[in-house]
Amino acid sequence: MKNNIDKKSRVSGDVYDAVIVGGGASGLAAAIELGIEAPEFRVAILEKNDELGCKIRATGSGRCNIANVDAEGYKDIMSFFGKIGLVTRAYDNGLVYPYSESAADVTALLDRKAIELGIEIITGAEVRSVQKREDIFEIEYIYGAGKTTHNGNVCSSNVILATGGKAGPTFGTTGDGYKISRELGHTIVTAVPVLTSVECREWQSTGTLDARTLGGTRMRGRISLYKDITGLFEEDTKIFEEMGEIQFTKYGLSGICVFNMTRFMRYNKSAGETLEQFRIKIDLFSDGHIEDHLSERRKSELSGEKISDVLCTVLKENIAEYVIKYAEEQIAGSIFTSGRPVSTLTDEEIASISDAVHQLTFCPIGIRGWKDAQATAGGVSVEEVDLSTFESRLCTGLYITGELLDRDYPCGGYNLSNAWLTGILSARDISKNASL
Numbered sequence: 001m002k003n004n005i006d007k008k009s010r011v012s013g014d015v016y017d018a019v020i021v022g023g024g025a026s027g028l029a030a031a032i033e034l035g036i037e038a039p040e041f042r043v044a045i046l047e048k049n050d051e052l053g054c055k056i057r058a059t060g061s062g063r064c065n066i067a068n069v070d071a072e073g074y075k076d077i078m079s080f081f082g083k084i085g086l087v088t089r090a091y092d093n094g095l096v097y098p099y100s101e102s103a104a105d106v107t108a109l110l111d112r113k114a115i116e117l118g119i120e121i122i123t124g125a126e127v128r129s130v131q132k133r134e135d136i137f138e139i140e141y142i143y144g145a146g147k148t149t150h151n152g153n154v155c156s157s158n159v160i161l162a163t164g165g166k167a168g169p170t171f172g173t174t175g176d177g178y179k180i181s182r183e184l185g186h187t188i189v190t191a192v193p194v195l196t197s198v199e200c201r202e203w204q205s206t207g208t209l210d211a212r213t214l215g216g217t218r219m220r221g222r223i224s225l226y227k228d229i230t231g232l233f234e235e236d237t238k239i240f241e242e243m244g245e246i247q248f249t250k251y252g253l254s255g256i257c258v259f260n261m262t263r264f265m266r267y268n269k270s271a272g273e274t275l276e277q278f279r280i281k282i283d284l285f286s287d288g289h290i291e292d293h294l295s296e297r298r299k300s301e302l303s304g305e306k307i308s309d310v311l312c313t314v315l316k317e318n319i320a321e322y323v324i325k326y327a328e329e330q331i332a333g334s335i336f337t338s339g340r341p342v343s344t345l346t347d348e349e350i351a352s353i354s355d356a357v358h359q360l361t362f363c364p365i366g367i368r369g370w371k372d373a374q375a376t377a378g379g380v381s382v383e384e385v386d387l388s389t390f391e392s393r394l395c396t397g398l399y400i401t402g403e404l405l406d407r408d409y410p411c412g413g414y415n416l417s418n419a420w421l422t423g424i425l426s427a428r429d430i431s432k433n434a435s436l
Ligand SMILES: Cc1cc2nc3c(=O)[nH]c(=O)nc-3n(C[C@H](O)[C@H](O)[C@H](O)COP(=O)(O)OP(=O)(O)OC[C@H]3O[C@@H](n4cnc5c(N)ncnc54)[C@H](O)[C@@H]3O)c2cc1C
Pocket: 021, 022, 023, 024, 025, 026, 027, 046, 047, 048, 049, 052, 053, 054, 055, 056, 058, 059, 060, 061, 064, 065, 066, 067, 125, 126, 127, 128, 162, 163, 164, 165, 167, 168, 171, 172, 173, 174, 176, 177, 373, 374, 375, 401, 402, 403, 404, 412, 413, 414, 415, 416, 417, 419
């Protein structure tokens, strides 16, 4: 996409009714809503990338899980997309996608609508500061590359800060909005990466139980997270549970349910807290009881079958092998591996295998960082904005939207919903004030 603003006007100090900082999901929704509701307004988007909506293109693995039927403001979001002509499809699980299942199509549509509505788009412009002088905001930015960087500035009665958080920095989201908001008086709740994978100690093993053998396998299971400083990790310390596809990677655990779990793995490093207070337990056979399965086999005419073969009727082969080694470690002197038949299993050994299948435990040692994360937890304190308009309570005319706010959600279209909705509501408020 080309700038629809003459490069010379970048330094003009032009005056706008609204300037949107950040042309991502929230900024584009705000711009379009403003273009529709207040066509007489002069509106600009300042975007630091050379194109708008870079991150949107990568969402939903290129399919763009645009919303969720259970997301806050779902009706408003759908009415917005209806107005601009996007056809969507909601699946039984509540996930909503563009009918074309193409994130690139969504970005292209938003881009085109913004231009059609006369929004002035200034790309390659990195906003460095926003200051309020009396009733007007002065927005300073740089453009150009390397030694040929230039300064530009514009003025505006309203500013929508929609710079996103820090997740996926390659898309331009490097936390710039935190500094800008702080300078305008806002409090920033420490930002941490969420919706990302988890590294576990079991992958660093030097013993016989080496979780690297699980790498590359996916399996449906129930994942639970326990938080307990006493180290007991009993049932009452469970803080998260979700059923889903677990991906065993070359460093630990991944998959949607693991991503969602990371939202609950917040800890205070500066207060000396570590990930040691968490344990992850996976139930690999949540639809049944492996104890019953093995006990029945032990009595049946199939009792001559190898333990590993019986486990392979429920688990993938490498997972079954890992489970056997894990169970072995629980009971001193037990060896399951040398082709032992099920008939020889003691009750204690069956209980140990059951523990391994239903409560396979992992110790998290790291949460993958910003490059891998799909969202940011933390950001501008929500107590400092009006949650019906997203206007700052500290600075009239300043709106803070999208992932820049301390609002994060699980996978499933909720984070984009938050971006669209906060953008739309801020634009409505600005246009409402205009028509007074
Ligand atoms: C790989 C990936 C896949 C995802 N998939 C989904 C999904 O399918 N469904 C879902 O609901 N959520 C998904 N998300 C999360 C979702 O994309 C974000 O929550 C959402 O895009 C946030 O919208 P935003 O407008 O607040 O920020 P962004 O969309 O990140 O946009 C912020 C924009 O501001 C610009 N900017 C930053 N600083 C400046 C500055 N100083 N000056 C000018 N411009 C600036 C950035 O370049 C960027 O274009 C995904 C995230 C990632 C990383």
